[in-house]
Amino acid sequence: MPRTRKLLLTTLVVGATSAVAGLGVFAAFTAQTTNTGNQIASGTVAIGQNSGGVAIYNVTNGGPGQTTQRCIRVTYTGTLPATVKLFRSNTVTQGTAFNLQVERGSGLNPTTNPYPSCTGFTPDSPGGSLYNGTLIGFPTSYLAGPDAKGAAWAQGDTVDYRFTITVIDDPTPNTHDTVIQSGSHAFTWEARNN
Amino acid sequence: MGGTQQLARLAGGLAGLGLAFAAAAPFSGVPPQGVSGKPAPAQVEVRALASPELEVNPVGTVLASAEFPPPGERGGPAVKLTLVNQTPVPQRISMRMAPIASALDDAVLVRASGAGAVLLDGPLKGTGAWSLPAGVLSSGESTTLRVRFKLKKGLSGDAYRGRIDIRQLEFKGVPIQTPAEEEESESPAATTPAGAGSPGGNASAAVLPATTPGSTTP
Numbered sequence: 074m075p076r077t078r079k080l081l082l083t084t085l086v087v088g089a090t091s092a093v094a095g096l097g098v099f100a101a102f103t104a105q106t107t108n109t110g111n112q113i114a115s116g117t118v119a120i121g122q123n124s125g126g127v128a129i130y131n132v133t134n135g136g137p138g139q140t141t142q143r144c145i146r147v148t149y150t151g152t153l154p155a156t157v158k159l160f161r162s163n164t165v166t167q168g169t170a171f172n173l174q175v176e177r178g179s180g181l182n183p184t185t186n187p188y189p190s191c192t193g194f195t196p197d198s199p200g201g202s203l204y205n206g207t208l209i210g211f212p213t214s215y216l217a218g219p220d221a222k223g224a225a226w227a228q229g230d231t232v233d234y235r236f237t238i239t240v241i242d243d244p245t246p247n248t249h250d251t252v253i254q255s256g257s258h259a260f261t262w263e264a265r266n267n
Numbered sequence: 268m269g270g271t272q273q274l275a276r277l278a279g280g281l282a283g284l285g286l287a288f289a290a291a292a293p294f295s296g297v298p299p300q301g302v303s304g305k306p307a308p309a310q311v312e313v314r315a316l317a318s319p320e321l322e323v324n325p326v327g328t329v330l331a332s333a334e335f336p337p338p339g340e341r342g343g344p345a346v347k348l349t350l351v352n353q354t355p356v357p358q359r360i361s362m363r364m365a366p367i368a369s370a371l372d373d374a375v376l377v378r379a380s381g382a383g384a385v386l387l388d389g390p391l392k393g394t395g396a397w398s399l400p401a402g403v404l405s406s407g408e409s410t411t412l413r414v415r416f417k418l419k420k421g422l423s424g425d426a427y428r429g430r431i432d433i434r435q436l437e438f439k440g441v442p443i444q445t446p447a448e449e450e451e452s453e454s455p456a457a458t459t460p461a462g463a464g465s466p467g468g469n470a471s472a473a474v475l476p477a478t479t480p481g482s483t484t485p
Contacts, residue, residue, distance in 0.1 A: 118468040119468065120319070120468060120469060120470045121318075121319025121320065121439070121470050122319050122470040123319055123320060123353045123354050124354065124355070125320065125354030125355050125356035125358065125406075125440070125442050126356065126442050127354075127355050127356060146319075146353070147319070147470055148317050148318065148319040150316060150317070150318065150319070150437065151468075155468075162471075183322070183353035183354075184322050184351040184352075184353050184407055184409070185407075187353070187354075187355050187406055187407055188353065188354060188355050189355075228316065229316055229317045229326060231317055259471045260471065261469050261470065261471040262469060262470045262471075263468060263469040264468045264469065265468065
């Protein structure tokens with residue numbers, strides 16, 4: 074056998090053996106499992122009221138001891154449980170001249186007795202209040218504000234509030250010859266998911 | 268010899284059975300069958316949520332396991348709700364159908380109307396966003412809101428059979444601004460009108476000052 078032919082034959086045998094060995098290396102049984110359809114979406118925190126943008130109270134010419142009661146309904150529509158606190162804006166002037174009481178309750182029927190009527194209002198804890206003190210003393214931040222329900226709010230929860238604003242009597246002579254004004258202020262119910 | 272023949276028949280039978288299963292495999296994904304053996308129909312469940320500005324009646328589950336007739340047939344599931352404006356000012360109505368389980372997004376058409384306006388009219392897909400405010404409800408006024416669902420025409424069974432879609436109807440009132448208010452809100456010096464039902468995490472109510480000394484309490 075010529076030398077070249079021997080060499081070619083050897084190369085062929087080595088190649089064929091390598092090919093078979095290679096197939097052995099790359100061959101494998103396989104299996105997979107795939108998890109599909111993954112998504113993530115946030116929940117919501119949303120709260121609103123039935124005032125339609127109209128102030129809870131707008132008292133003029135208030136006399137000593139005169140009280141004004143107004144009610145409002147607050148509804149939570151977020152999907153996440155939330156803690157809601159009530160606070161006022163930091164825009165009150167002469168706030169020591171007025172007393173504010175805020176009570177939590179239920180029973181309003183705004184469709185028959187429109188906002189801000191208090192007809193039907195029943196306080197949750199008669200004699201108890203979320204707040205009862207001078208207007209100036211009402212908290213002005215979420216952290217300091219009273220818990221508006223005392224429990225977490227869930228979607229669809231509705232709570233009624235009664236605001237009683239009073240001009241504090243002051244018998245000091247000659248101190249009421251000009252108007253004492255609170256200034257325009259706002260009340261905010263803020264919901265936070267814990 | 269007879270034994271070999273019997274064995275060959277058995278093997279042939281088994282092979283035939285195997286081929287039959289293999290031939291049936293592509294059709295194994297047929298839609299779920301109903302109790303009667305017919306294909307299970309598509310279903311929709313609807314819940315309604317309370318709204319700060321509009322009293323919604325009823326709330327909770329207002330439509331449970333309502334079945335769709337085949338595409339193109341009349342009489343799809345429908346919901347009827349009463350909305351009452353519980354604010355002291357006129358409101359336009361905005362609504363959305365928040366998906367809880369959106370299985371029929373591409374298969375269903377929805378139409379919602381109330382307060383003399385059409386609030387939604389089109390594919391279910393996309394109704395998770397608030398609709399443009401429409402209609403008018405004055406303070407204390409009520410309206411019947413009707414929502415109708417139907418399957419699109421020409422759907423293949425795979426697109427709807429056996430699927431259950433769950434939606435939550437949500438409403439909000441958008442106060443109608445008077446021309447004077449609109450002017451005020453466009454002015455850069457104007458303050459934000461307080462107290463409107465806020466879409467975010469807080470709700471505010473403003474208290475105005477006694478600007479007219481000597482005037483009477485409203």
